[in-house]
Amino acid sequence: AQSVAQPEDQVNVAEGNPLTVKCTYSVSGNPYLFWYVQYPNRGLQFLLKYITGDNLVKGSYGFEAEFNKSQTSFHLKKPSALVSDSALYFCAVRDMEGPGRLYFGRGTQLTVWP
Amino acid sequence: EAGVAQSPRYKIIEKRQSVAFWCNPISGHATLYWYQQILGQGPKLLIQFQNNGVVDDSQLPKDRFSAERLKGVDSTLKIQPAKLEDSAVYLCASSSKTARYYEQYFGPGTRLTVT
Numbered sequence: 001a002q003s004v005a006q007p008e009d010q011v012n013v014a015e016g017n018p019l020t021v022k023c024t025y026s027v028s029g030n031p032y033l034f035w036y037v038q039y040p041n042r043g044l045q046f047l048l049k050y051i052t053g054d055n056l057v058k059g060s061y062g063f064e065a066e067f068n069k070s071q072t073s074f075h076l077k078k079p080s081a082l083v084s085d086s087a088l089y090f091c092a093v094r095d096m097e098g099p100g101r102l103y104f105g106r107g108t109q110l111t112v113w114p
Numbered sequence: 115e116a117g118v119a120q121s122p123r124y125k126i127i128e129k130r131q132s133v134a135f136w137c138n139p140i141s142g143h144a145t146l147y148w149y150q151q152i153l154g155q156g157p158k159l160l161i162q163f164q165n166n167g168v169v170d171d172s173q174l175p176k177d178r179f180s181a182e183r184l185k186g187v188d189s190t191l192k193i194q195p196a197k198l199e200d201s202a203v204y205l206c207a208s209s210s211k212t213a214r215y216y217e218q219y220f221g222p223g224t225r226l227t228v229t
Contacts, residue, residue, distance in 0.1 A: 004156075034217065043118070043205055043220030044157070090156050099169040102218065104156030 002027045002095045006105035013081050013112055021076040021108045023091030032094035033074045034102065035065055037087045044090060050074060061085070081112045116140065118221035120206050126227045132194035135224045138187070139208030147218060148181055148191050149205040157205055163189065193226075201228045 003026045013019045025031055032051055036044040048059025055067045065076045076089060088107045095101040119138040127133050139146050144165050149157035160179065162170040166186040174181070178197070183189040193200055203225050207218040 036220075041222065043207075043222045044218075046217040046219070049217060092156070099162055099164070101159050101162070101170060102157075104158070106154065106156050 002093050002101075002103045004091050004093050004103055004105040006089075006091055006108045008108050009106070010109045010111065013110070015083050015112050015114050016080050019078050019081040019085070019110065019112070021089050021091075021110060023074045023076065023105060024072050025074060025091070025093045026072065027093055027096070029096050031072075031074075032096065032100075033065075033067065034092040034094070035059065035063070035074075035076050036090045036092065036104075038090065038107070039087050047076070047089075083112050083114055086110055086112050118206055118208055118219055120204075120221035120224055122224055123222065124225050124227075126229065127196055129198055129228050130195040132192065133196055133226065134190055134192045135204050135206075135226075137189045137191070137206030137221060139189075139206070140210075140219055143208035143210050143219070144186070145209045146183055146189050147207040147209075148189070149207065151203040151205055151223070153202070160191070196226075196228045198228050201226055 005024045034049045035047040038044050047063050048057050050057045050067045058064045063078050067074050088109050090107045091105045092102045121136050146163045148160045150160050151157040160174045161181045163183045166183050181191045203223040205223045207220045209216045209218045
């Protein structure tokens with residue numbers, strides 16, 4: 001079965017500092033991985049995805065994620081955090097059998113303080 | 115382009131009552147999803163439609179939940195009768211072409227409170 005783990009419920013970082021939101025996954029076969037962000041009272045918004053190719057994936061709003069197959073990780077990163085990045089972040093993995101269901105992690109609340 | 119539309123945004127009902135949620139996906143998106151997001155958890159897929167056909171409803175509690183997408187465009191999710199544990203945000207999402215390789219676009223969700 002496919003699964004995703006986000007080991008940190010909360011991440012706090014000062015504005016201007018680099019940020020990392022961690023994600024590990026468990027899949028059979030090659031993983032298709034996604035990051036979504038959720039702002040209060042809004043739906044999830046797509047940030048980036050890894051399908052194949054370069055292990056460093058660049059996405060929206062200056063975010064990037066590093067795919068590490070040996071560590072089964074797909075950590076979200078940003079070189080310089082903004083207060084406006086404060087939100088709930090979800091990692092997800094796609095089930096490659098059948099219709100391709102997305103399995104989401106529990107989410108990590110990122111707070112960037114000024 | 116317009117995003118995924120959902121209504122209502124909020125709903126409060128008593129247990130054993132029924133409720134319905136509506137979703138209109140992004141124009142041209144063939145695949146439509148309904149998710150349940152319980153507080154403190156990630157979204158969980160309830161049902162996936164490809165055009166007007168169901169392709170995955172394995173996690174839908176069929177004794178009380180039903181969904182339809184009759185004309186392959188908008189969709190309705192119904193709960194009858196509701197239980198306290200159904201309190202959650204119900205998210206609708208859509209994607210174009212083949213679901214596997216394309217990101218999903220989410221609506222703002224309907225927050226359901228069952229008392």
